[in-house]
Amino acid sequence: MYSQKKDSVSSGKKIKTGQIDDVVMTGTIKAVSRSKSPVPVEIYSQKFFQKNPTPNIFEAISMVNGIKPQLNCSVCNTGDIHINGLEGPYTMILIDGMPIVSSLSTVYGLSGIPNSLVDRIEVVKGPASSLYGSEAMGGVINIITKNALTAPKFSTDIMTSTWSENNIDVSTKFRLGKNAASLLSLNYFNFSRKIDDNKDNFTDAALQNRISVFNKWNFRRQENRMASFALRYLYEDRYGGEMQWNRQYRGSSEVYGESIYTNRVEAFGLYQWPVREQVITQFSYNYHTQNSFYGANPYEAIQKVAFIQTYWNKSFRKHDLMAGLTFKKTFYDDNTPGTLSADGLTNQPMNSPILGAFVQDQWEITGKHTLLLGYRYDYDRIHHSVHSPRLAWKFSPNPYHALRFNFGTGFRVVNLFTEDHAALTGSREVVIRSDLKPERSVNGNINYIWKIPAGNRMLNLDASVFYTYFSNKIVGDFDSEPDKIIL
Template identity: 55%
Template sequence: MKNIFLTIWLLLAAFAAVAQPGSIRGTVRADGKVVPFASIGLKGTTTGTTADEFGAFGLANIPPGTYRLVVTAVGFQPTERNVAVAAGKPTTVAVALAASSSALGEVVVSGTLGEVLKSESPIAVELYTPRYFQKNPSPCLFENLTMVNGVRPQLNCNVCGTGDIHINGLEGPYTMVLIDGMPIVSSLSTVYGLSGIPSSLVERVEVVKGPASTLYGSEAVGGLINVITKNPAKAPRFSADLFGTSHRDLNLDLATAAKAGPASTLLSTNLYGYNQRRDVNNDGFTDVPTQHRISVFNKWSWQRPEQRVASLAGRYYYEDRFGGQLGWRPEFRGGDSVYGESVYTSRYELLGQYQLPVAGQKLLLSGSFNQHRQNSAYGTTRYNATQRVAFGQLTWAHGPSIRHNLLLGAAFRSTWYDDNTPATGSEQHTQPDLVNLPGVFVQDEFRLTPDATLLAGLRYDYNPRHGNILTPRLNYKWGTVDGSRVLRVGIGNGYRVVNLFTEDHAALTGARQVVVPEALRPERSWNANLNYTRFITTKAGSTLTFDGSVFYTYFTNKISPDYDTDPNQIVYRNLDGYAISRGISLNTDFTFSRPLKLLAGITVMDVFRRERTAEGGALRRVAQLHAPVFSGTYTASYTFTQWGLTLDYTGQVSGPMQLPVQPNDFRPSRSPWFSLQNLQATKRLGPGLELYGGVKNLLDFLPRHALLRPFDPFDKTVNQNNPNGYTFDTSYNFAPLQGRRTFLGVRYSL
């Protein structure tokens, strides 16, 4: 009997030892130095953590077995290795990372509203770090995006310099701009929202091309740009970046980070000034508007148990910009003696995230609020507007099994808008426009095999003007275990509910009645996308990356204003027709064993719409404005290690694009081929200290005839010696009105 009990006891002890979970602990290093705040996870599971400031990490409660440990950090190449976990014993590992400046090889993204490896994401996401944009420094993020293949910041006014962002040829209102995943950059203020974001607070910029409305709702029809700000706990204690150009503009970014117990804070400021009224083309107008702006950003984050998220941020932005005739003075504002376009802009933003303290569950509450005020005078036309956007979202990320990652969410966005035009009432009685947009969504990421993942999502929104709106999407990803080959196939639906009074405000200044004769349908798009990524490492230590996509977007229900049917009315209807954006794009990244790095991207596309000009008539093809058939970006970097010197040669090339012209216009309706090229040298002077300088627009390219009839901006003599009936026009634009210029700057980070 004693032997029987002893045998049972030994069996139970052995079973308990086998069932007892194990753990993994280790340190992440690169070139002998610790890498703080790296991301560590077990591939194919939901187990993960973040290294501390000393590079140390630990994973607990792991069932015995062999796992694939994945370690990633911004600025380093990802690494994977097999780790055997024994029952009841800690497994110690030492992880070594290799440095990488590749924008294509970065790893942590949030394209699915959850941080995942770029190679693991079923959605094709392009990621760019501030280091990439520093190869051609610009005073604002809006200009930096010219370095992104397939993304075109487009100036829509040659006088005031305002514009929007095109993705794959689709116009700016179909591009959603997010900050930390929240839509605080509204349609009224895209260019202003991106102008004052200091580079010192940007962790990375994510670009998704194609509809993303299943997760992000309205406006994400053509794609989205998500600006991820730095975590205050990981930000440098102090950083500064000051540079100016030979055109005498000056830009300053300052940031400081500190810790106070469990809280960390990041304070960042951007100052920009340009006060020169240059007129190189001798048309009597400023080539580039004068600008004075200030932006202050403050973000707080808190350490909480179980690494729960808690952050709160705020930003204030003010700008005074002017463009017009050289002799304009502020007392001429709104008058008809000297033409000027003067814009005063002020906005503030609040955004935050808080993970609810529910044991074993990831419930994340996100919210934002912004107010944008604009006081403008376009010649004699005054436009004063205020827009407020409130956004709230609750998501529940749940992994019911190793093979399923489920995401449920509910969102609400409220947009309030008022201006001084007949669109929102009269001077005696204002009628602000208010749109409340609630929605719910569900997404399941299903791992079919260790190499294949299927993502399915569906969103439901209710709009008081458009009714019920459903937006589905389906994505499939296949990839090799080492991440060297990834294939993605996606089909998605995007939609946009139009705020009629924020997108064409210049036309709403007359005494016209706004008429909506029929129930408007939401603008919709269907997109199919095939993406293939190939990552190659040679025996000599060189790395080659190819990231190619084929895309096709079918767009319907475009809402356009009709000013011609009745001169006393503005009639809004859905377009009788459709639009198409189709093409191919390729991003390449070559990092050689020698200190040479090459990046290049090309996009070939065909963007047009077919519209019916008369009831029962045939559809006619109309090319999309400002959508070049061919465009490309390129960067070549070479480092002289012994001298601490880096040379960066960057540029963009653009093929012909359709331009807005007037009847009988003498200006070409299509732009010429052109290239904007830049050269920069960066000298490392010490730890964290760099001196840089170079030349922008090496070829000194300038577009011609940017303004039509600049000698008569108020059209006072339009009926005199004007057989073609030309009127003053500011919209003919395809390249910046800035010639060759030198720049010099200094950058420091502690």
């Protein structure tokens, strides 16, 4: 974790805070001192999660206040992550600042991110669409992976549970000369014991057989310029259902079972240009396929997401300016009505490019007041122009108190069948009565931090209130007609 010692001055008297002032990335994209950031960012290191060992990020994040991983299906253990009470699709999951976790992978992919990859996790609760675009309405979870240059040469972690959940993490690094290092990590998770403690003839937890391979390269360059590149592959075989189910019943109605095969490839990286100004390009790509049966109902889907972003950062006087351009292209296809043409006769996959631009100014008005103004413009060929303004203000009268206010708007393009599990697993007919336009919201939150010195330690009191207003929230009607889901 990046950190720096800091002395603070308040009311003309020098105060030794004696604490570590962390450097955070998520709230403003660039590295900034946590105490100076007008956006409240929470940091959780790997040591925090080691206090309660878990095999993956989905389970580990449950220890963070205000974040709730939720299982939406007791049969196949579909899960998502809620922030400030908002459902999982409103939470953006990043890996090294990249939108790697696409909508299809939120259904099962979150449990496929092993803790062995994690250096730290940064959490922003509240609106972040002005920087990150669609899906960042409730907040952002940025999973920052280990740096190959500083990672240990070899590490291993083996864990099991009383339910025979077995998890193995092995990683090693090697160098190519003085300026390049590679980190290679292997994760294997297996849970194959059928358990039915409540005697309902259904598995109490989904059986899983999962492997993940991760390789990351970091490069040391002149003038501390950054460069990195990473690849990850994930395969998972997941099943839940009646106790007597086995693979020969896959796709039949004779014995009920939900069987999901997942294949996923990710690539992402960062490059700082060799120019006098600070110009950085980030890029990512993910390819995700799902082959599944919910009883006799097949669900086959493929999603490909390409993303590239270039931003420029310049500091002068009391202003820290940032401007950037982004391009994101999403391809999604499945065998549901969600990707049929308007007449319902031909397949029409979603192929959605979104071009965006953003600008942001962080203005340190005085030593006590910091103001952040941001604006983002996105253009989608179907939904056209989307505007996302942002305002953040921090008041800190001394090193021990900080009040932050954040306001912004958000939007999200809905992928119904990747997110609404009931639409896949139920026997109801799905009726879409009108075009599904992007969801829109206005978000605001107030955060107060009080640091209380206690000898050589520091107690932290952190309180937040938040409010979200939706102008076009898509909610399924499950009650009007028992045999239908109406949207």
